Amino acid sequence: MSETEEDRADAWFHALSDRTRRDILRRVLSGEHSVSALARSYDMSFAAVQKHVAVLERAGLLTKRRQGREALASGDVEAVRSVGAMLTDLEALWRGRISRMDELFAEHQKQDQEHDDRPDPTDR
């Protein structure tokens, strides 16, 4: 990696190290959002959200344009990739559900076995 690419990677990792910024990026990757609409989604001040947007913009992950008094932000990665990322997020949710089911089955099996292992009072 060249010096500039290294700087770029630093900026990406810094931008994505924050949960709110990852969330903002996910939203703007699916379509343009006004900064004020984004700000309403979080329990923090408009200025704080604006700062997060600026960090993402500096990292080249987000672009902004003006429309009247509104600042509109959109993600800078092609749409298909973002759909892929969203499906991956859902996949993570599903993997969790499936492993919880697996645990539930294992647990019941164990209980059944313990039940089977118990001495049968009629068996003398």
Place this chain on the structure above:
Amino acid sequence: MPVTDVQHDLDALTLTITADFAAPVERVWEVYADPRQLERVWGPPGYPATFVDHDLVPGGRMNYYMTSPEGEKYYAYWDIAAVDQPTSFTFKDGFAVDDSFTANPEMPESSQVFAFADVDGATRATFLATYADAESLQKVLDMGAVEGSTLAINQIDDLLAS
């Protein structure tokens, strides 16, 4: 891990997950037939699901809510379309406006098909979810039920590869 296959279809907006469970089909079905068991597996960690109504029959309704770590409740429902006990059921999964469980027309509905096949006494489960459009997918994720971490990791991979 019981997950054996995952298919993402970016054009059809479907997610298909196949999993093998070391339990007979009837046992897997029981999870969906019993709201208390369903609650244990449905909500992600930190977002427990509570099923208020549970009617797993064609035309039936399953009403539930998930509670966020901050105590916020997300109301949702399943509209059951078809049931073929114990091998499959089909439903629409949507969000409700409040605890009346009236469907929220501003939120997307996804189509879900869950199928369970017997493989030598164990179960091969196939979960197929279909979303109407990218915005619907986004809204589902915005409900807060999914952490952004996988996205972050994948985006970094993509970005570094480009």
